[in-house]
Amino acid sequence: MGQQARVLVIDDSLANAEALAASLVADGLETYYALSGVEALQKLTFWRPHLFIVDINMPEHDGFAVARVLRSIGSTCDAGIIAFTALGRDEFIASGEARDFDGYCQKGGTHTLLLALINGMLV
Incomplete structure (x- = not known):
């Protein structure tokens, strides 16, 4: 990318x-972070990320709901969205709501795999 890549962690x-x-x-x-989907949407008023890293298990609006909203907004509908969660891959996919995500990475290890996924999406 010609500019520094922007990532929002939710x-x-x-x-x-x-x-x-x-x-x-x-x-x-x-990189910025938001502690909820609502806070993430507030950040969009002044900053446009190329990519979102979204936790799934959050109160009020889980990561699936956040991803659905991001896909419905014109300025973020094409941004990359990665699920970064404690859920195993099979459990994540079995939820039936994984379609709004471009990638998946399980929490708990080094960020090497997550960084590789991010870099692959930003090319």
């Missing part, structure tokens, strides 16, 4: 959101 855990955002900044990505 996770209801402040510690997880801050840690992931800091890791992505260290990898050269312009």
